[in-house]
Amino acid sequence: MFLRNTYKVLFSKNKKIYKSIKNIFGFYPGNVFLYKLALRHKSATRKKLNGVKVNNERLEFLGDALIGAIVADFLFRKYPFESEGFLTDMRSKIVSRSALNKLSLKLGLNSHIVAGNEQGKNARSAGGDAFEAFIGALYLDKGYNFTKHILVNRIIKLHLDMEVLESIEVNYKSKIVEWSQKNKITASFDVIDEIGKKFQKQYEVGVFVDGKEIARARDYSIRGAEKIAAEKAWHILSENDDEN
Amino acid sequence: MFLRNTYKVLFSKNKKIYKSIKNIFGFYPGNVFLYKLALRHKSATRKKLNGVKVNNERLEFLGDALIGAIVADFLFRKYPFESEGFLTDMRSKIVSRSALNKLSLKLGLNSHIVAGNEQGKNARSAGGDAFEAFIGALYLDKGYNFTKHILVNRIIKLHLDMEVLESIEVNYKSKIVEWSQKNKITASFDVIDEIGKKFQKQYEVGVFVDGKEIARARDYSIRGAEKIAAEKAWHILSENDDEN
Numbered sequence: 001m002f003l004r005n006t007y008k009v010l011f012s013k014n015k016k017i018y019k020s021i022k023n024i025f026g027f028y029p030g031n032v033f034l035y036k037l038a039l040r041h042k043s044a045t046r047k048k049l050n051g052v053k054v055n056n057e058r059l060e061f062l063g064d065a066l067i068g069a070i071v072a073d074f075l076f077r078k079y080p081f082e083s084e085g086f087l088t089d090m091r092s093k094i095v096s097r098s099a100l101n102k103l104s105l106k107l108g109l110n111s112h113i114v115a116g117n118e119q120g121k122n123a124r125s126a127g128g129d130a131f132e133a134f135i136g137a138l139y140l141d142k143g144y145n146f147t148k149h150i151l152v153n154r155i156i157k158l159h160l161d162m163e164v165l166e167s168i169e170v171n172y173k174s175k176i177v178e179w180s181q182k183n184k185i186t187a188s189f190d191v192i193d194e195i196g197k198k199f200q201k202q203y204e205v206g207v208f209v210d211g212k213e214i215a216r217a218r219d220y221s222i223r224g225a226e227k228i229a230a231e232k233a234w235h236i237l238s239e240n241d242d243e244n
Numbered sequence: 245m246f247l248r249n250t251y252k253v254l255f256s257k258n259k260k261i262y263k264s265i266k267n268i269f270g271f272y273p274g275n276v277f278l279y280k281l282a283l284r285h286k287s288a289t290r291k292k293l294n295g296v297k298v299n300n301e302r303l304e305f306l307g308d309a310l311i312g313a314i315v316a317d318f319l320f321r322k323y324p325f326e327s328e329g330f331l332t333d334m335r336s337k338i339v340s341r342s343a344l345n346k347l348s349l350k351l352g353l354n355s356h357i358v359a360g361n362e363q364g365k366n367a368r369s370a371g372g373d374a375f376e377a378f379i380g381a382l383y384l385d386k387g388y389n390f391t392k393h394i395l396v397n398r399i400i401k402l403h404l405d406m407e408v409l410e411s412i413e414v415n416y417k418s419k420i421v422e423w424s425q426k427n428k429i430t431a432s433f434d435v436i437d438e439i440g441k442k443f444q445k446q447y448e449v450g451v452f453v454d455g456k457e458i459a460r461a462r463d464y465s466i467r468g469a470e471k472i473a474a475e476k477a478w479h480i481l482s483e484n485d486d487e488n
Contacts, residue, residue, distance in 0.1 A: 050325065052325050053327065057327065057328040058320065058327070058328050058331065060328065061316060061320070061328040061331050061332060062316050062317065062320045064316075065312045065313040065315075065316035065317075065335075066313050066316070066317075068309045068312055068313065069309040069310050069312065069313035071309075072305060072306050072308075072309035072310070073306065073309075073310075073383075076302065076305070076306045076380075081294065081296050083297065083301065083302070084301040084302050084304065084305040087302065087305050088305060091309075139317075143389075144388040144389065144392075145387075145388065148388075178426065181422075181425040181426070182422070182425075
């Protein structure tokens with residue numbers, strides 16, 4: 001195994017990519033063509049005779065799903081006493097497009113992306129897409145358990161700070177707005193009272209869903225009151241949503 | 245192994261659940277308590293001293309992610325020449341809440357759900373939730389490869405008809421509406437021309453995004469023209485979205 005890998009690395013025309021993957025992720029690829037495909041941005045699509053487009057989009061679809069599962073498993077075990085709402089929020093923070101773009105940059109994956117033009121090279125999400133596709137390639141090449149090992153031990157544990165992620169605040173107001181749009185229900189945040197005067201002044205904000213008040217909160221700023229009310233309302237909505 | 249399982253089944257107070265799982269899915273559980281937890285609906289939540297809620301919600305979070313990954317893998321291999329858009333649509337059809345609710349009913353999983361009250365027992369999504377949680381339990385109990393084997397060979401291949409799923413039409417108009425709401429961009433479908441008279445009459449419908457026409461199509465009904473125009477527009481939006 002060792003000899004075969006050394007041979008591949010020293011004499012392959014893909015020497016550079018073998019060494020880069022070993023350096024970044026700590027393993028030698030089996031089928032190097034999968035990883036090369038993962039790094040082919042859609043701006044560098046090659047068309048086959050049967051009309052099939054050759055780029056990293058299919059691998060991105062696969063990798064995205066695998067990352068979702070592996071991160072879910074990681075969080076499930078790391079936080080045995082937390083609710084599924086907490087786990088969902090933490091996963092969103094880890095796998096958000098901007099988080100994956102940053103990760104790709106930090107790992108040095110970006111410099112290996114093959115793009116067809118400047119626009120593709122500079123596309124905002126090219127890094128995150130390539131990272132996802134890379135995980136898809138790794139999964140096809142080495143299977144689930146190895147992929148999980150690399151993603152958890154070489155990437156998440158080395159490059160993400162869970163305590164920092166925990167402390168990032170969830171924007172409950174936009175969660176409610178998104179939820180209401182998705183379910184075609186009206187939701188609004190209205191100031192329903194002002195208490196005290198001048199520097200003592202507090203605002204009372206209510207959250208109205210379908211015209212009905214479901215939560216309210218008071219704070220020295222409208223924004224502050226909205227934030228507290230939104231979090232209360234979100235928990236109430238989540239409870240009800242599950243029961244339907 | 246066989247003896248141990250037989251012993252467990254014959255003498256366990258959980259005999260019924262052992263036998264049900266064997267009958268439905270074709271395997272004996274290792275840790276039966278995981279599966280019992282998977283079937284505990286949130287209406288039957290038990291609270292522990294430390295405030296932790298004991299029900300199937302955490303397992304549902306895990307199972308949902310695992311189903312997403314396994315179905316992605318299954319589709320990736322089954323349709324080697326289809327685009328990631330096709331794979332995404334097919335997966336949505338397989339893992340939609342209503343599809344999973346039906347599956348749970350068909351498998352007979354519903355009758356094993358432990359609910360705390362009538363409302364919980366009849367909750368619309370209790371079946372799909374329990375199915376997801378069950379897959380989460382299976383994954384913790386037996387690992388990824390075994391879970392994939394059961395989900396693909398005992399569930400997808402036996403209970404889902406891929407040809408029927410392929411033929412279910414995707415509603416591109418609502419995809420565009422959702423997309424526009426999510427991104428806070430206006431999108432509208434307007435009749436821009438009527439061609440011919442009476443039975444020959446055709447409608448030309450345009451799709452306008454941010455006030456700009458991005459696609460148009462003609463058909464004998466407004467609804468028909470909207471449908472064709474929406475599909476065109478969706479592909480154009482997807483292309484642009486990826487490049488940003």
